[in-house]
Amino acid sequence: MTEKRWIIRRYDLAAAERLAAALDCDPVIAALLVLRGVSDPEEAHRVLHPSLDQLHDPQLMLGMDRAVARLMSAIARGERILIYGDYDVDGTTGTALLRRTFQMLGAQTHYYIPHRLSEGYGINREALERACAEGYKLLLSVDCGISSHEPLSWASAQGMEAIVTDHHLPDLGRGVPPAVAVLNPNQPGCPYPDKNLTGVGVAFKLAHALLRANGRASEEMIRGFLKLVAIGTVADVAPLVGENRAIVALGLRDLPMAKNRGLRALMEVAGCYAGRGIKAYDIGFRIGPRINAAGRMDAARMVVQLFESEDDSQARKLAAVLDERNRERQRLQTELLKEALAEVEGSLHGSHVVVVAREGWHRGVIGLVASKLVELTGRPAIVISLEGEIGHGSARSIEEYHLHEGLSACAELLERFGGHRHAAGLQIRRESIAELRRRLNEHAASLLRPEDLTPALRIDMELPLGAVTFDLARKLETLEPFGTGWRRPIFLTRGLEVDGEPRAFGNEHLKFCVRDADGARCTALWWRAALSGRRTPRAGEIIELVYSVELNLWQGLEELRLVVEDCRAMGE
Missing domain, CATH: 2.40.50.460 (OB fold (Dihydrolipoamide Acetyltransferase, E2P))
Known part of the structure; x- marks a missing residue:
C-alpha cells in the first residue's frame, strides 16, 4: 500500500579491501561484512566459522550457582519440580529442553503451559494454587516470570519456592520477583556478556550448568541441545549476532541429523529436506510457525508432547495436527488482514497511527496482523478484538515511534497495557477506542516527520x-x-x-x-x-x-x- x-x-571501501586481502575472500563478501560492522579479520573469522568455544560459560550468569544448588538438592531428595513454560516457540522449546535434561538426571518433573486466551502471558495465581494443592514445592519458569511479582509472592507465602528463567526486561521500578534464583542476563547486576539470549537460550544455560555439575556435560550432549535452542532463537526473532549466531549456526548444522522423532516428523510436514540443507529461513517460515500456531490456536502443550514422543506414528500424528493448526492460523490471519485493510482503506491520508477494531477477531493472530499492517502502511498499528464491551489489542510500531510512550500518554483510556518500544498488548473499553485513535494520532503527529511514514x-x-x-x-x-x-x-x-x-x-x-x-x-x-x-x-x-x-x-x-x-x- x-x-x-x-x-x-x-x-568504507578501504576497510573492505583490507578485509578481503586478510581473509582472501570475494570483495562483495568483505564489503557485506563491513556493512554489518565487521572489519576486524579475527572477528570476521569468528562470524564465518561458528564453533562451540564461542558459547559463554553458564556460570557467568547471575544466580546460576543458587539455581543449580537448589535443583540438585531437589533431584537428590526426589522432589517434584513444576516447569512453567510460556506458550510460544521460545517457551515450549525451552520447556522440552529442560524436561529432557531432568529426565537424564533422574528428576521428577511435570510441566504447565498456560492457555493463551483464557490465562494470557506470564505466571498466573490460579495455576499456582492448583500446583500447591497437588504438593509442588518448587517451580521453575521458562521464558516468563520476571514480572510475576504478585503470584510468586503468593506462592512464597504458601511455601512454594521458585527459580525464574527469563530474558524479558524486568520492571526497573520493582526489580526482580521473589525467588531462590533469577536467571536473566538482562536483570540488573548480571555480568553475563551477551544480553540477547532468548528464553530457550537461558534454559539451555541452566541445562548446561546442571549437566556439568552432574559430570555429564559432554560436547556431544551440549551440541545435541542446540537444535531446539536454534529453533526457539530464530522463531523468537532474536538478533543473530554474538552467541546467538553460534547457537543457531551449530544447531542448523545438526538439524538434518536430528534423532528426536517429533522433530523429524515436524521437519517432514514443514517441507524441510536434509538433502538441500536447513537454513534459518526454514525455521522462521516453516518450522517455527507450526510450533507457534499451537500456542496461538490453544494447543501449546502438544509441542512438548511432540518432542517427547517415543513412537514414530504418534509423532507424525502430532506433527500433522500442528500443521493443520498452522493452516487454520494462516486462514484466519489472511481473512482478518483483508478485513483490517478494508477498514484502513481510504483513511490513511493524514493519519499517523492505524487503529482498527472488530467483534470476534481471533486474539491469537491479531499481533501478526498488526505487524503486517505496519509493513503495508508504514505506520504504527493497533488491532483490537472486541468481546462485548472489552477489546483486547495487539500493537506494533515503526522504528521511529516509541509505542510504549504513546500508550503511556493515553493510559487513562486503557484498562491495562504493557510492552516496549516496538510491540505492546492492551485492554480497552469499546467506547474508548475512538478517543484512543484520536489521541494516539495526535501524539504521533507531534513526533513523526512525513518521511518517517514511508518504510525504508x-x-x-x-x-x-x-x-x-x-x-x-x-x-x-x-x-x-x-x-x-x-x-x-x-x-x-x-x-x-x-x-x-x-x-x-x-x-x-x-x-x-x-x-x-x-x-x-x-x-x-x-x-x-x-x-x-x-x-x-x-x-x-x-x-x-x-x-x-x-x-x-x-x-x-x-x-x-x-x-x-x-x-x-x-x-x-
Whole structure:
C-alpha cells in the first residue's frame, strides 16, 4: 500500500579491501561484512566459522550457582519440580529442553503451559494454587516470570519456592520477583556478556550448568541441545549476532541429523529436506510457525508432547495436527488482514497511527496482523478484538515511534497495557477506542516527520546482473544464518528488461524473467506481490529491481533466482 524509500548504504571501501586481502575472500563478501560492522579479520573469522568455544560459560550468569544448588538438592531428595513454560516457540522449546535434561538426571518433573486466551502471558495465581494443592514445592519458569511479582509472592507465602528463567526486561521500578534464583542476563547486576539470549537460550544455560555439575556435560550432549535452542532463537526473532549466531549456526548444522522423532516428523510436514540443507529461513517460515500456531490456536502443550514422543506414528500424528493448526492460523490471519485493510482503506491520508477494531477477531493472530499492517502502511498499528464491551489489542510500531510512550500518554483510556518500544498488548473499553485513535494520532503527529511514514528499504549495494552467478550465491551462503540483526544481503540492479509476460501463482505471488543489455538473464520471484501496492511489471518494460539472491534445489536441480524486495519502472 505504501511505496518504500530506497536507501543505498555506504561503507568504507578501504576497510573492505583490507578485509578481503586478510581473509582472501570475494570483495562483495568483505564489503557485506563491513556493512554489518565487521572489519576486524579475527572477528570476521569468528562470524564465518561458528564453533562451540564461542558459547559463554553458564556460570557467568547471575544466580546460576543458587539455581543449580537448589535443583540438585531437589533431584537428590526426589522432589517434584513444576516447569512453567510460556506458550510460544521460545517457551515450549525451552520447556522440552529442560524436561529432557531432568529426565537424564533422574528428576521428577511435570510441566504447565498456560492457555493463551483464557490465562494470557506470564505466571498466573490460579495455576499456582492448583500446583500447591497437588504438593509442588518448587517451580521453575521458562521464558516468563520476571514480572510475576504478585503470584510468586503468593506462592512464597504458601511455601512454594521458585527459580525464574527469563530474558524479558524486568520492571526497573520493582526489580526482580521473589525467588531462590533469577536467571536473566538482562536483570540488573548480571555480568553475563551477551544480553540477547532468548528464553530457550537461558534454559539451555541452566541445562548446561546442571549437566556439568552432574559430570555429564559432554560436547556431544551440549551440541545435541542446540537444535531446539536454534529453533526457539530464530522463531523468537532474536538478533543473530554474538552467541546467538553460534547457537543457531551449530544447531542448523545438526538439524538434518536430528534423532528426536517429533522433530523429524515436524521437519517432514514443514517441507524441510536434509538433502538441500536447513537454513534459518526454514525455521522462521516453516518450522517455527507450526510450533507457534499451537500456542496461538490453544494447543501449546502438544509441542512438548511432540518432542517427547517415543513412537514414530504418534509423532507424525502430532506433527500433522500442528500443521493443520498452522493452516487454520494462516486462514484466519489472511481473512482478518483483508478485513483490517478494508477498514484502513481510504483513511490513511493524514493519519499517523492505524487503529482498527472488530467483534470476534481471533486474539491469537491479531499481533501478526498488526505487524503486517505496519509493513503495508508504514505506520504504527493497533488491532483490537472486541468481546462485548472489552477489546483486547495487539500493537506494533515503526522504528521511529516509541509505542510504549504513546500508550503511556493515553493510559487513562486503557484498562491495562504493557510492552516496549516496538510491540505492546492492551485492554480497552469499546467506547474508548475512538478517543484512543484520536489521541494516539495526535501524539504521533507531534513526533513523526512525513518521511518517517514511508518504510525504508536499505540496499547493500548495486550489482550488474552478470555479477549474480552461482559462484556468488554460494559465497553469500557463507554469511548464513540470516535474520534479525544480521539481515540477508539486498542488491539493486538497474536497466533490466522484463523478458516475457509475468506469471501469477498462488493468488498473490509473481514469477518473471529479467535480462540486461549484455544478455545476462535470471528468474525473479516476487512473493506476495499482490500486497505490495506496486503495479505488475509488463513484458518488455525496463525496470529497477531490488532483490536478494537465492539458490533453490528442486528434484535434484539447482536454480539461481532473484527474490524480489521491490520493483519500479525506470524513471519513476
